[in-house]
Amino acid sequence: MERLLKNNRLREFLSVHKIKGVLFDFDDTLIFTSEIFRYYMRQFSSNLISECPNLNFKGFLNFLEDTNNNSYKNHAVNPKRWLNVINTISQRLNFDGDKYKFLLHEYDKTIMQIYRTVPRIIPGAKETVYQFSCAGMQTALITHADEVWTQFKLSATGFDNFFPPNRVFVVDQDKHKGPEDWLCAVRSMGLLPEEIIAFGDSLPGDIRAAKSIGVSVCVWLPSEWVMYNDGNVPEGVITVEEGIGHAIEKLIENT
Numbered sequence: 001m002e003r004l005l006k007n008n009r010l011r012e013f014l015s016v017h018k019i020k021g022v023l024f025d026f027d028d029t030l031i032f033t034s035e036i037f038r039y040y041m042r043q044f045s046s047n048l049i050s051e052c053p054n055l056n057f058k059g060f061l062n063f064l065e066d067t068n069n070n071s072y073k074n075h076a077v078n079p080k081r082w083l084n085v086i087n088t089i090s091q092r093l094n095f096d097g098d099k100y101k102f103l104l105h106e107y108d109k110t111i112m113q114i115y116r117t118v119p120r121i122i123p124g125a126k127e128t129v130y131q132f133s134c135a136g137m138q139t140a141l142i143t144h145a146d147e148v149w150t151q152f153k154l155s156a157t158g159f160d161n162f163f164p165p166n167r168v169f170v171v172d173q174d175k176h177k178g179p180e181d182w183l184c185a186v187r188s189m190g191l192l193p194e195e196i197i198a199f200g201d202s203l204p205g206d207i208r209a210a211k212s213i214g215v216s217v218c219v220w221l222p223s224e225w226v227m228y229n230d231g232n233v234p235e236g237v238i239t240v241e242e243g244i245g246h247a248i249e250k251l252i253e254n255t
């Protein structure tokens, strides 16, 4: 009964706002991705410390995070950015010869596991996508990542059953996700920006980008990554701290 009421109120919300489609970001919107980065960066730091006792774990981890953030600014989400990170570390620590080989070995053993690990699904994510489909919405994914890694995550989590290939828009991994990418995805759905609800965890790449092209309903699922929670939250954005599983009830409150 409660579920039926919720469905009806969702349909009412969609009708009031003249919404026809929903565009979801993938990483840290539907699946937990940044926790994988954090885990393997800690692992990498820990392995390095055990070989270099003069290094301090916390200090090195901070250095690794800063170096990764800087590398992201220039190389976006391309996993190749990690080679820049490794080179910066080796220069800072004066690693050459066998020590450089050790660094590369650790990089492959830990950092590259990021792209081989099956992410956890965020509670309520599949149910939320399903509820929008049941309410007659077109649903699609706009993700900023390596193509092969995207396919791996889609099939490993079963989200490929929700988003067939023609409903997955992969943004060039060598640039930053921006308004033009959102517009391209919306147009591919045959819709207008104002007919869309946008979901994402990145303020610059998802929320401000979608807002700037005229998406009227934007739902921000705050990211823990400093590169994604930086800057202002545009007026009218619906923030859901509790995660996507609570997004529909938050939307309904805003009817």
Ligand SMILES: [Mg+2]
Pocket: 025, 026, 027, 028, 029, 200, 201, 202
């Ligand atoms: Mg994301």
